[in-house]
Amino acid sequence: MRPLTKPLEISKIENDVNLASAIDIMTSLNEPVGILDLSSKKTVWLHELIKYNYEMLQNKRLSHNNRINLSKFQTQLEWIYKNPSKKRKTNFIDDIRNAYVNNGILCPYCGVSPCRTLDHYYNKALLPQFAFLPENLIPCCGDCNKDKGAKKSFGAWRRIINPYYDDYQSLLQNEPLLIVIFKENPYPSVDMKFIVTANNNLPYIIKKHINFHLRTIKIEKLHQEMISNSFWRNAKQLRKYKELLDKGSITINTHRDLVDSFISINDNLTYDWEYIIRFSLYNFRTNNWIYQSNLIKLR
Ligand SMILES: [Zn+2]
Structure with a gap:
């Protein structure tokens, strides 16, 4: 895709x-x-x-x-x-x-x-x-x-995304097609656990279609390293902005401006993980644990 x-x-x-x-x-x-x-x-x-x-x-x-x-x-x-x-x-x-x-x-x-x-x-x-x-x-x-291989069908969504005909990016303005949910991981042997999924603001059938593609092509596995690296870098930066706000060094408006410009950097590519991850960390509550976490790599 x-x-x-x-x-x-x-x-x-x-x-x-x-x-x-x-x-x-x-x-x-x-x-x-x-x-x-x-x-x-x-x-x-x-x-x-x-x-x-x-x-x-x-x-x-x-x-x-x-x-x-x-x-x-x-x-x-x-x-x-x-x-x-x-x-x-x-x-x-x-x-x-x-x-x-x-x-x-x-x-x-x-x-x-x-x-x-x-x-x-x-x-x-x-x-x-x-x-x-x-x-x-x-x-x-x-x-x-x-x-x-044979995973081709006439179904509405049980099929791979067709780069010639399926253009879903135009359905979302200023939001990525994909989001990533991260899990604070208690086991040090695994760098980071996450789930890549279609953006919730897409129509139901399109979400199913995108998720079918992600699973079939094994996107999480193929992009694991990029997603992991991008996570640590961007989570750290968002924590820094939050710290400045908490210490009173910047106002809430300045904080919003900083974050807005930080998450809007976008290559317009489906697999632009930097953009997807910045967006996901900031906008999805399930990722808010990064602000409280004691993980060394986030400090
Ligand atoms: Zn390929």
Whole structure:
């Protein structure tokens, strides 16, 4: 759910894609065996490819109903995806992948590792007709592509967040999408215990969607070190402001101004932990223990 940075060359690659002509060519060739049988379905197939973007823009997901069933051609369509060629006008598959890989763009699912592969948002076994549709190909890291595996469904929220179609940041003004709840930890062997969860001010179904993504991609585990480090740094700073207030060195208004500007520094990224943590520590009562805690690392 990290916003996807599109390399400059992507729009040119996407503009040059001509699915109608690609389908014409591939269904007129003898390789892979059996692909010729698809030529009778060319029109419905193309219609399905064109409909994808409209349906996703409107509903954020595809409907289960009214899909053409091309499962008979799964092997052929997977072969076409795995063997991009100029002859078939499918070289855009390689070009899209390379553009993301060569520019070191970070994986939009986890936000940790660089993009290495293309993930089929709708599985190529489930819906092989979208095996090479650019809108269905999401650049991501190898781990996310592997982990995600079969966890794809038509459900409203039991699905990974789609960086092309799910924009939730616009639902919240001046608040992060995620919050972190920290637990004062009695065991010195563990640096910090915490829970990352969707911001409570989001609509119910979107919270469920975000939380499903966080769990599936194992965001807490992947970002553990960053979250922990950011916690100690920012909790300490907030305590300092509070101390100044308690000692009477600053007024309550000055304190509010200091804290407001401190928590408003924001990179506009979903995984900007500094911003998320400053916000969570200050705004969530469950995190207020930091002001009373005797933990050495907070002093
Ligand atoms: Zn990833």
